[in-house]
Amino acid sequence: MLELEELVRDFGDHRAVDQVSFRVSRGRLTGFVGGNGAGKTTTMRMIMGVLATNRGEIRWDGAPVTAADRRDFGYMPEERGLYPKQTVLGQLVYLARLRGQGNAEARRHTLELLERLGLAEKSQSRLESLSLGNQQRVQIAAALLGSPKLLVLDEPFSGLDPHAVDTMAELLREYAAAGIPVLFSSHQLDLVERLCDDLVIMASGHVVGKGTADELRHRDRPRYHLVTGAPAGWARDVPGVTDVEELPDGARVELAADADPGELLTQALGRGAVHAFTPLVPSIADVYREMTSA
Template structure:
């Protein structure tokens, strides 16, 4: 398990991380989400040893992460850092050999990844001749070519079309299934929600929410309900304490405390019956907006 514990970091007088703590379990994909400047990349760079924390620790399987551990990390930075004039295959082989893999083994691994990522036909092309999306695929291959023990990806889906996202998701999920910790950041919350086992939300340099995908959806569900009745549901608007959000004939989505929601359910049964009734679970995007809005509100109250 990769563990980040009470990590704090400042640049000069500006505090950018405050007591950041979360775990990245083996065999699980952890999505790290936050707005621009929230602290995601700084946290990742501290994990990698590129930056040093002012306080706090980063450990892997119970020991402080060090040089040998870091050599086994696969990292994809948000900024592309490959050689534009080298061929795709040559630079993947070169990077694999830097990790001590012999040339034949490095070539096999590079070819296999390029095939999985839909780039086999471009293996002999210079990187600069590829589209930005295909360059992103090569960058991902570079993070995977040495068969890493830990995988850290900073905005891996940036610039990818939906089909390319699916290809990358499949490859990354396969690596997680081998039992390695995978941490990645992304602004594409729908992809994070579909892919991740665990989610960490950061805002203002501090962790504001963390847990499994379903735990967060349960925690931030609020008092929202969706019902499908067998008769028109327009009458729900007259129930005290109920706020109708969407009404379409027999289907209604509404906000209400549980007691009022149960009153709606009883009323629908009396009027003919119910085919579906359940609390509404928010999307990750809705949870993220709630967390960020709550943080912004707290900041304003503190400033006042």
């Protein structure tokens, strides 16, 4: 397990990361989301030791993370760093050998990854000759080389076509199923919602939300769509109701966290037919906008 405890990072007078704490558990995909400048990349760089922390602690399996631990972490940086004039296969085999694999094992594993990522036919091509999307796939392969104990991926889906996104998502699920913690950032909130077990939302250097998708969706006061066939302004007088948006055929109603929705339904039934009484569950995009708009 990776644990971050009260991380702080300053750049001069600017505090880019302010008391950031969260964990990335084994076998779980954790989405790391936030706007540009929220502090995601800086946090990932501190995890990998590219940047030092000003305060706080990073722990791996309960102990302070070491350089030896980090050698077993797979990392995809925001700024890509492969060699444009080398062949795809040649440089990936070289990187795999740097991670401790023998030549035959490095070549076998690299070819397997290139096949999975749809790049087998490009193995002898120079990186600079590939499209930007295919260059992104090669960078992903570089992060997956060896047997990483943790994956830290900064915008791995950026620039990928839908088929490549699906392939990458399947690969990450396989790594997670093998017990590997995966932390990745993305601006594609629909993808994050579909793929992740846990989410961490950042804004202005702070963690403003974390938990499972369901926990984040249901953290606030519950809301219901009540359909009665006529405006339901009367719902304002029901105990526990905190807000009512009248509609031509009913209302959208917000309740206090401890309110009983059955009371609202009982009163609605006492006034006539109820055609629908449906919980309104926000999307992760809605939750993100609310948490980061303050």
